Amino acid sequence: MAGNDSHIGILKEIAELLNEGTELNRVLTEVLRRLLHITGLETGWIFLIDNDGKYQLAAKEELPPALSLNHCAPMCEGGCWCVDRYNDGRLNKATNIFECKRLEEAIENQTGDTNGLTHHATVPLRAGEEKFGVMNVGSPHKTHFKQDELALLESVAFQIGTAIKRLRLAQQEQELALAAERNRLARDLHDSVNQLLFSLSLTARAGMEMAGTSELKDTFSYIQNLAQEAQGEMRALIWQLRPRGLENGIIFALSGYAEMLDLEMETKVSGAASLPGKVEEVLWRIGQEALGNCKKHAQEKKVELELEITSGMVEMSIRDKGRGFNYDPDKVLPSLGLKSMQTRAASLGGSLEIASKHGEGTLVIVKIPI
Structure with missing residues (x-):
C-alpha cells in the first residue's frame, strides 16, 4: 500500500473524482476502482445501508468467484459481521475484520474460489x-492493515460520505424543484386553459339555445360536447401534475382520482405502515394509469383496489370486470401506458403483473419492496 508521503496525493485524486460525479453508484464504482489501483489493493465493495439496516451492494471491484457467482448473490443476501457492527453502532472507525463471514462460508461450503482473499478492512461511510x-477493501493473503493504512482509508471514506450527502441533497433539491414546477403548471392550466374551455362550453350552450335551425343547434351541441370532453381531459391532466390528497395517503388520493373519473371504487387495505415518498409516488402513477384505462377501455364503472403492506413489501392490485383484452405475458406489452407502469415499478426494484382476457376484465398487480 502507498506510503504516507503519497496520502495527500491519493486524497486529492479521490476528491477530484467525487466532485466531478453526479450519479451515485457510478461515482462509487469509479472511486473504488481508483482507490484500489493507487493503493495496490485488489478487491473492494461498498454497501449502502438505510436507516432500517437494510443494505445494498452499490459498488464492487474484482470480487473473487465465490462472491460474484449468480450475479453477486452472496453479496446481496444474508448477514455479515461488518454490516452487523455498523447497524449496532460498534463500527465507528476503520477496522480490521479478522475473518470475513461471507468468505468463510464460501470456503466452508466450497461454493467457489476466493482467490486467496480471507480478510478485509471495513470503513464506515459518514x-x-x-x-x-x-466500504470494504482487501487483497489475497493480506490479513492485517497497519494504522496508517486504516487512517488513509478512513479519510477516503469520509470524503465518500460527504459526497454521498452532497449528491442526495442535490437530488432532493431537484425533486423539490420538479414538484414546484408541476404545481405551477397545474395552476396555470387550471386558471387559463380550463377556464377558457368552461367559457367555450357556456358560449356553445347559449348559441345552441339561440340557433334558429336544427343544423346550427347540432353544431353548437357538438362544440359544447367537445369542450366538456376537453375539460374532463384537462382535469385528469391537472390531477396527474398535482395529485390532491396524496399527502393523506395513496388510498385517499386514488379514491379521489377514481371519483373524478366517475368510477365507483371499492377499497381494501391490510397491514399498516408509512410508505416512503418515492414508493407512494410510483403507486400513484401506476394506479392513475390503471384507473384511466378502466375509464377509457373497460366500459365498467366498478373497480376494486386492494393494498397490502407487510414488513418488506407493498402490493397493490386494481381489478375491473369490464371488457378486458387478450393479454399474452410472453409478448411485448401492447401499449405505452402499460410499459410505463412496468418501468415505474422496476425503477424501485418492483414488478408488475397483468392478467386479462377478452370479456373477463383486467387485473393489475404491482409489488414494490419497502
Missing part, C-alpha cells in the same frame, strides 16, 4: 453524525 454504509 459525514458528521450521518452514516451511509461501509
Whole structure:
C-alpha cells in the first residue's frame, strides 16, 4: 500500500473524482476502482445501508468467484459481521475484520474460489453524525492493515460520505424543484386553459339555445360536447401534475382520482405502515394509469383496489370486470401506458403483473419492496 508521503496525493485524486460525479453508484464504482489501483489493493465493495439496516451492494471491484457467482448473490443476501457492527453502532472507525463471514462460508461450503482473499478492512461511510454504509477493501493473503493504512482509508471514506450527502441533497433539491414546477403548471392550466374551455362550453350552450335551425343547434351541441370532453381531459391532466390528497395517503388520493373519473371504487387495505415518498409516488402513477384505462377501455364503472403492506413489501392490485383484452405475458406489452407502469415499478426494484382476457376484465398487480 502507498506510503504516507503519497496520502495527500491519493486524497486529492479521490476528491477530484467525487466532485466531478453526479450519479451515485457510478461515482462509487469509479472511486473504488481508483482507490484500489493507487493503493495496490485488489478487491473492494461498498454497501449502502438505510436507516432500517437494510443494505445494498452499490459498488464492487474484482470480487473473487465465490462472491460474484449468480450475479453477486452472496453479496446481496444474508448477514455479515461488518454490516452487523455498523447497524449496532460498534463500527465507528476503520477496522480490521479478522475473518470475513461471507468468505468463510464460501470456503466452508466450497461454493467457489476466493482467490486467496480471507480478510478485509471495513470503513464506515459518514459525514458528521450521518452514516451511509461501509466500504470494504482487501487483497489475497493480506490479513492485517497497519494504522496508517486504516487512517488513509478512513479519510477516503469520509470524503465518500460527504459526497454521498452532497449528491442526495442535490437530488432532493431537484425533486423539490420538479414538484414546484408541476404545481405551477397545474395552476396555470387550471386558471387559463380550463377556464377558457368552461367559457367555450357556456358560449356553445347559449348559441345552441339561440340557433334558429336544427343544423346550427347540432353544431353548437357538438362544440359544447367537445369542450366538456376537453375539460374532463384537462382535469385528469391537472390531477396527474398535482395529485390532491396524496399527502393523506395513496388510498385517499386514488379514491379521489377514481371519483373524478366517475368510477365507483371499492377499497381494501391490510397491514399498516408509512410508505416512503418515492414508493407512494410510483403507486400513484401506476394506479392513475390503471384507473384511466378502466375509464377509457373497460366500459365498467366498478373497480376494486386492494393494498397490502407487510414488513418488506407493498402490493397493490386494481381489478375491473369490464371488457378486458387478450393479454399474452410472453409478448411485448401492447401499449405505452402499460410499459410505463412496468418501468415505474422496476425503477424501485418492483414488478408488475397483468392478467386479462377478452370479456373477463383486467387485473393489475404491482409489488414494490419497502
